[in-house]
Amino acid sequence: MPAGAPCRLLLASVLLLRACAQGFGQTRFVCTSVPLGADMCASSLQSGGSAEDLQSTVLQLRETVLQQKETIVHHKETIRELTAKLGRCESQSVLEPGPGEPKAGGGASRKQPGSAKNTMGDLSRAPAAETLSQLGQTLQSLKTRLENLEQLSRLNASGQGSSLRDLLQSKIDDLEKQVLARVHSLEEGKLSPRNESEERSKIESTLSALHQRISDLEKGQKDNRPVDRFQLTFPLRTNYMYAKVRRSLPEMYAFSVAMWIKSNASPGVGTPFSYAVPGQANELVLIEWGNNPMEILINDKVAKLPFSINDGKWHHLCITWTTRDGVWEAYQDGTQGGHGENLAPYHPIKPQGVLVLGQEQDTLGGGFDATQAFVGELAHFNVWDRKLSPGEVYSLATCSSKAPAGNVIAWAETSLDIYGGATKWTFEACRQLN
Known part of the structure; x- marks a missing residue:
């Protein structure tokens, strides 16, 4: 060089x-x-x-x-x-928790700013894991209805009832196998988007046909069923699925609210009921939102309740309250688990309001937020204008005696209007204890 x-x-x-x-x-x-x-x-x-x-x-x-x-x-x-596409593929095979960020405190007046409404009602656009969970809940619900038919059916005399129920049970078992096979395929990454769509359509079509056959059987028994032997089912978190009580609460200086409830929703079971009046959306609300404990709101004042119910089993809940000193008591399955005072003392429950089951009201009769919706089953919702004694609460929870229905709101099919796809099925509270 x-x-x-x-x-x-x-x-x-x-x-x-x-x-x-x-x-x-x-x-x-x-x-x-x-x-x-x-x-x-x-x-x-x-x-x-x-x-x-x-x-x-x-x-x-x-x-x-x-x-x-x-x-x-x-x-x-x-x-x-490529990273975004990979994330979408992974989200279809990994089970994720339900939507919604935890809320600080309880009630509609303390939402996180900028939170968006979420209907979650469109199954065609739901993630695969979420759809599988919904199918599993539907299968379990169909099994419950089939058990009710076995208890109440009048078809045995003709010898056809047993064979028909056996056929329905066989179809439910087949559907469970299909769902399990679909889960395994998703976990192993073998199910293509096209095959997944076809498989989901097939399962949902079979479920619809099975649902209709069971409904036809139940219609034949409805005339012979007492008006209070039914339950409401809210299978999804939506902002449109609810039941509305046809009458308002009167002015009350004391109350007792009791109900049977079943849920395995997480995080939080949502809002079993809410009562709003003009000028106050949180006049009387029971809510479990996000990772917070269940709370009772009276005139927007809050008390935390010691309930633990999201185990997929039926539980009996009862809450009593008096305006004098704001004394309250909370019972689960007939046993008092908590009490307190200074909950909206000397504030009577106002009349001329709207009582809704399954949703939390931000405005009078509306303003629903899907993240606060109740997911599960609800039955025997009764309201009294007095404080029930511990013995009366225990009788309600254990079916040890014929307890009277609420003198303000009594659980009956004729007292409710149902909206948005919430379903009404046969239910016998005392049979759940056996």
Whole structure:
């Protein structure tokens, strides 16, 4: 290599690096060819006749750098798109908790700012894991209805009832196998989106047909069923599925509210009932939202309740309250688990309001938020305008005697209007204890 070659290469490299680093800003560098054996330092300070050629080379290098930057940006976009697609694929095979962020405190007046409504009612756009959970809940509900038919059916005399129930039970078992197979396919990544859609459509079609056959059987028994032997089922968190009590609460200086309830929703079972009056949406509300404990709200004042019910089993709940000193008591399955005072003391429950089951009201009769909706089953919702004694509560929870229905709100099919797809099925409270 000629003697001056290393120096010329080093000078050119330094000039190129400095030009790239400074983005061709205020400083200008000019390279000049140096003859062999010449003084490098002296020659580098002189302006040669090849300045135009050197400037052209620099511009070409700059263009190359810009092209490389564009290529890098393009690759980053591609990586982001692939990452997003991978995340969507993974979300279809991993079970995730229900939607909604935990809320600080209870009641509608303390929502997180900017929280969006979420209907979750469109099964065609639900994640695969969520749809599987909904199918599982539907299968369990169909089993419960089938058990009710076995207890109440009048078809045995003809010898056809048993065979028909056996057929329905067989179909339910087959559906369970299909759901389990679908779960395994999702976990192993073997189910393509097209096959998944076809499989889901097939299962939902079979469920609809089975649901209709059981409903037809139940219609034949409805005339012989007492008006209070039914339950309401809210299978999904939506902002449109609820039941409305046809009459308002009167002015009350004391009350007792009792109900049978079943849920395995998480986080929080939602709002079993809410009562709103003009000017106060939280006049009387029972709610379990997010990771907070269940709470009772009276005139927007809050007391935390010691209930634990989201185990998928039936539980009897009762809450009593008097306006004097705001004394309250909470019973689960006939046993008092908590009590307190100063809950909205000397504030009577106001009349002329709207009583809703399954949703929390932000406005009178509306303003529902799907994240606060009740998910589960509800029955024998009764309201009294007095404080029940511990013995009366125990009798209600254990069916040890024929306890009277609520003198303000009595559980009856004729007292409710049902909206948004909430279903009404046969229910016998005391049979759940056996």
